[in-house]
Amino acid sequence: MKDKVKGSKVNRAWINDHVNDPYVKLAKLEGYRARAAYKLKEIDESLGLIQPGQLVVDLGSTPGAWSQYVRRKMSPRTAVRGGAAVGELNGSIIALDILPMDPVEGVVFLLGDFREPEVLQRLTDEMQGRQADVVVSDMAPNLSGIASADAARIENLVELALDFAQTHMKVRGTLVAKVFHGAAYDVLFKRFQEVFLVVKRIKPKASRDKSAETFLVGTGLRRP
Numbered sequence: 001m002k003d004k005v006k007g008s009k010v011n012r013a014w015i016n017d018h019v020n021d022p023y024v025k026l027a028k029l030e031g032y033r034a035r036a037a038y039k040l041k042e043i044d045e046s047l048g049l050i051q052p053g054q055l056v057v058d059l060g061s062t063p064g065a066w067s068q069y070v071r072r073k074m075s076p077r078t079a080v081r082g083g084a085a086v087g088e089l090n091g092s093i094i095a096l097d098i099l100p101m102d103p104v105e106g107v108v109f110l111l112g113d114f115r116e117p118e119v120l121q122r123l124t125d126e127m128q129g130r131q132a133d134v135v136v137s138d139m140a141p142n143l144s145g146i147a148s149a150d151a152a153r154i155e156n157l158v159e160l161a162l163d164f165a166q167t168h169m170k171v172r173g174t175l176v177a178k179v180f181h182g183a184a185y186d187v188l189f190k191r192f193q194e195v196f197l198v199v200k201r202i203k204p205k206a207s208r209d210k211s212a213e214t215f216l217v218g219t220g221l222r223r224p
Contacts, residue, residue, distance in 0.1 A: 023206045027065070033102075037065035038206035040136060040176070043215060044073070046202070049134055049174050052090040057123070057132045057168075058107075059114060059161060060139030060178075061095035067107045070136075075106075094126050114139065114160060124168060131170045137161040137177040140213075151183035158188050158216075162195055166221060174219040181212045192218045 023035035032038075044050050050073045058067050074091040089106035096110045096119070103109065108126055112119030139161065141153035158177050165175040175196070179188050192199045196218030203214045 021208075032065045032068055033063040034065035035206060036138065037069045039204040039215070040066045040069050042204040042206060043176055043202050043217060044069075047174075047200070047217060047219075049176070049217075050074070051133075054133035055092045055094075055127070055130050056134045056136065057127075057164075058093060058095040059135065059137040059164075060097055061109070062097040062099040062101040064095070064101045064104050064107075066136055066138060067093055067095045067101075067104045067109075071104055071106060092130075094123065096123055115156075120164070127168065131173070132165075132168055133170055133173050135161065135165050135169055135173070135175045137175070140178060140180075154180055154182070155184040155188060158184075159191070162191060165218070166195060169221065171221050171223070172219070173221070174217060176215055176217050178213055179216055181214060189216060192216050195222060196220055197222055 021035065023038050027033070027035045027037060050056060050070055052074050054074070056070050056074075058070065061067050070093050071089065074089055074093070075087050093104075093107045094110070095101065095104070095107050096112065096114060098111075098113045100111060101109050110119070110122055110126065112122065114120065114123075137158070139157045141150070141157060158179055161175060161177050165173065169175065179185060189199070189201070197220035198218070200217045200219075201214060202217060207213055
């Protein structure tokens with residue numbers, strides 16, 4: 001009974017924090033599907049990553065807030081209606097997730113598990129021989145609470161994003177990947193340093209203070 005009461009208090013506290021979160025309110029006002037849009041927005045505005053005319057691949061895209069943000073950046077002169085940019089898209093956006101995502105105008109969405117070879121093949125087929133300018137990855141595993149197992153799951157997803165970037169991204173391209181502080185963090189940071197010429201660690205203001213998430217940004221692939 002005590003556990004149920006404690007859980008109820010925790011849920012109420014989370015709901016209260018969520019409802020009063022300024023980024024949640026801003027997302028509703030500006031038509032983004034999730035507050036996560038402002039994490040990518042801050043990273044992009046500080047580094048100038050996303051430009052019209054690019055090919056951007058959005059891994060772990062659902063519910064679509066990052067794709068929405070990229071879509072708006074690629075249509076700077078168009079109107080925003082109902083949370084989506086409306087008008088000509090100058091560039092290409094391919095999104096992928098294991099969960100369904102409501103359509104975002106101009107965004108190609110693929111439903112599937114990035115860890116499966118056939119899903120990766122569908123993604124590369126959709127790229128039609130082009131190399132990505134920017135790859136953004138908000139992929140995260142379902143955490144079990146077992147530190148060693150969770151670290152392995154996180155590391156695996158980020159490694160997949162790194163492998164994809166090395167194979168399907170332009171030499172001067174950029175990978176933005178979500179990671180978590182913990183057992184896998186130092187390993188992943190070193191891997192980024194091995195793969196990229198420039199590596200930055202960014203904890204956006206939109207990331208909750210209590211969250212262990214941060215983002216690694218790698219730019220410029222090191223040549224073999």
